[in-house]
Amino acid sequence: MTASTKHRVVVGLSGGVDSAVTAYLLKKQGHEVVGIFMKNWEDDDDSEYCSSNIDFVDAAAVADVIGIEIEHVNFAADYKDRVFAEFLREYQAGRTPNPDVLCNAEIKFKAFLDHAMRLGAEKIATGHYARVRQNQTSGLFELLKGLDPSKDQSYFLHRLNQAQLAKTLFPVGELHKTEVRRIAEDIGLPNAKKKDSTGICFIGERPFREFLNRYISHAPGPILDDRGRKLGQHVGLSFYTLGQRQGLGIGGVKEKGAQRGGGAHEPWFVARKDLEKNTLRVVQGHDHPWLLSHHLVAQDVSWCAGQAPVQGAYAAKTRYRQQDAACRLEAVPEGFALAFPEAQWAVTPGQSAVLYDGDVCLGGGVIQSAVSD
Numbered sequence: 001m002t003a004s005t006k007h008r009v010v011v012g013l014s015g016g017v018d019s020a021v022t023a024y025l026l027k028k029q030g031h032e033v034v035g036i037f038m039k040n041w042e043d044d045d046d047s048e049y050c051s052s053n054i055d056f057v058d059a060a061a062v063a064d065v066i067g068i069e070i071e072h073v074n075f076a077a078d079y080k081d082r083v084f085a086e087f088l089r090e091y092q093a094g095r096t097p098n099p100d101v102l103c104n105a106e107i108k109f110k111a112f113l114d115h116a117m118r119l120g121a122e123k124i125a126t127g128h129y130a131r132v133r134q135n136q137t138s139g140l141f142e143l144l145k146g147l148d149p150s151k152d153q154s155y156f157l158h159r160l161n162q163a164q165l166a167k168t169l170f171p172v173g174e175l176h177k178t179e180v181r182r183i184a185e186d187i188g189l190p191n192a193k194k195k196d197s198t199g200i201c202f203i204g205e206r207p208f209r210e211f212l213n214r215y216i217s218h219a220p221g222p223i224l225d226d227r228g229r230k231l232g233q234h235v236g237l238s239f240y241t242l243g244q245r246q247g248l249g250i251g252g253v254k255e256k257g258a259q260r261g262g263g264a265h266e267p268w269f270v271a272r273k274d275l276e277k278n279t280l281r282v283v284q285g286h287d288h289p290w291l292l293s294h295h296l297v298a299q300d301v302s303w304c305a306g307q308a309p310v311q312g313a314y315a316a317k318t319r320y321r322q323q324d325a326a327c328r329l330e331a332v333p334e335g336f337a338l339a340f341p342e343a344q345w346a347v348t349p350g351q352s353a354v355l356y357d358g359d360v361c362l363g364g365g366v367i368q369s370a371v372s373d
Contacts, residue, residue, distance in 0.1 A: 016191065034121070037060075129146030
């Protein structure tokens with residue numbers, strides 16, 4: 001897009017500072033900007049944890065200061081069908097899904113994009129820390145990491161396709177978070193100092209186990225260590241994720257004649273979930289072999305370019321905020337496999353494996369299995 005091209009842009013205003021500055025920057029560039037506040041969850045609007053009403057007030061205040069229209073749109077039914085139902089299915093199957101990835105693919109860049117197009121928009125914009133560019137050689141649109149490495153959100157956006165990327169702008173992806181907050185303060189945005197939301201969109205800041213309890217059936221069962229010794233009882237396999245060390249409710253096992261301080265007090269980590277036997281397996285020590293994997297297989301694959309990259313050397317993330325890890329991409333039926341020269345920690349089925357070529361996010365898939373060596 002050249003600087004002189006002016007568009008009708010619909011911005012997803014969440015009530016946070018990133019989307020507020022996004023709207024401001026686009027208006028400043030001369031685009032015709034309209035704000036939309038997406039309501040995605042309404043099961044417990046009156047709960048102390050649900051911030052939707054406060055967020056809408058903040059979004060409306062931002063729109064007022066910037067001088068743009070704002071519309072309140074309810075996507076709760078879409079969200080429940082397309083995101084939440086899948087989230088529950090994955091948890092019931094013993095996996096740990098990433099609802100933010102699903103929400104971006106199904107709501108923000110599908111339901112919201114469709115709605116914006118009906119309003120006559122040529123582009124949509126959100127406050128994500130990522131970038132889009134058109135490759136001059138291939139003509140394809142590419143998803144790039146945000147310039148602020150501590151805030152990059154390309155991991156959550158890796159399921160975006162060519163049609164979605166062609167219509168999307170990410171203005172704050174070109175900035176560092178400190179700069180975004182400075183702009184917000186300079187122009188007097190009422191939410192300039194609002195803290196970033198950390199919760200999954202529909203859970204907010206509420207205790208996760210308490211939330212899941214309302215929707216998922218659960219059967220307690222034994223917690224065993226790697227030698228088969230019973231250490232306690234779990235409250236339901238869905239409530240645990242690989243690599244978890246908090247909230248296990250188990251003490252150590254003291255060997256007869258064990259030396260004091262001889263590793264007996266190392267923390268315990270969730271390492272495996274045996275659904276058939278309803279058993280949680282835990283190990284002691286961060287670098288236990290059960291927690292380390294050199295290979296993974298991913299399915300439900302989505303590539304930004306519309307086709308798989310050639311097999312070979314790339315980098316990947318198997319969880320958000322992880323450093324890129326060198327890997328080799330191999331094709332397998334219905335998905336792809338990654339081989340890592342350096343073992344990866346707590347690779348978790350249900351999470352996304354996302355592939356990178358330098359700053360370019362190529363896409364990824366849902367981790368089905370990982371092999372501990």
